[in-house]
Amino acid sequence: MGQLTVKGLSKTYGDGAMAGSVLALNDVSFEVPNNQFCSILGHSGCGKTTLLNIAAGFEKPTAGAVLVDGEPVSAPGWKNTMIFQDYALFPWASVAENIAFGLEMKNLPSHKRLDATQYFIGLVGLKGFENKYPHQLSGGMRQRVAIARALAVRPQLLLMDEPFAALDAQNRTFMQDELVRIWQREPKTVMLVTHSIDEAIKLSDCIAVMTRRPGRVKEFIQVDLQRPRNEDDAGYLKLKRHLRDLIHDEVGDR
């Protein structure tokens, strides 16, 4: 399961009473049903990474909570895995070893580890690359390894912070399609941070549009378009215009 609830979440960095403290998130609330794909869309500095870090257990909220199936997230662990923008693979480990890493942490017996590793290598389209090292792979391939590694531990929540920002436009589109394909084969509750309106529409069941800092949810949108999403579809274009208006209306400090 993986019903996600973000409830009255606020985060101040530093002592709130002191000059220089930063209110990053201000009373953020929304819900994502089990196995739905949610994107967080907003300007730089509005608290998107802060929200993910709290959901991953890396940061503590100042008020409110992130709950998974009613349980507040309080510490990092395999149940809520994060995929970072820069992949964060182990450079000294092969593709297969990188993917198996989380399974070792979970104390899976070795034959199950091997089966799961093979399955996820196949799922992300990396058969034949098991023994390559990260530096021998393209950016898109490294991100596939990161996705496989995150999914292999069968988390309840998959968190992705601008996972395709480092890729060129063509590869980014390709990886977005791949992510949808993988997610449809291995359904998971996902929270993905992005600056890109098109990425949010292409991938998501729901989109939380944030205000500028301090981040609040400006509008929480259900995306009822058929998959695969078609950029020329009237519904797609209408939603894109709406999101663009919401984002462009946002002025203020950065």
Ligand SMILES: Nc1ncnc2c1ncn2[C@@H]1O[C@H](COP(=O)(O)OP(=O)(O)OP(=O)(O)O)[C@@H](O)[C@H]1O
């Ligand atoms: N560890 C920290 N200590 C102090 N302030 C921080 C810390 N992390 C983030 N902030 C501040 O909190 C605010 C939100 O930062 P955050 O990284 O969550 O934004 P973001 O929406 O992810 O931005 P971007 O789109 O540029 O990645 C910013 O003003 C940032 O400077």
Ligand SMILES: [Mg+2]
């Ligand atoms: Mg960020």
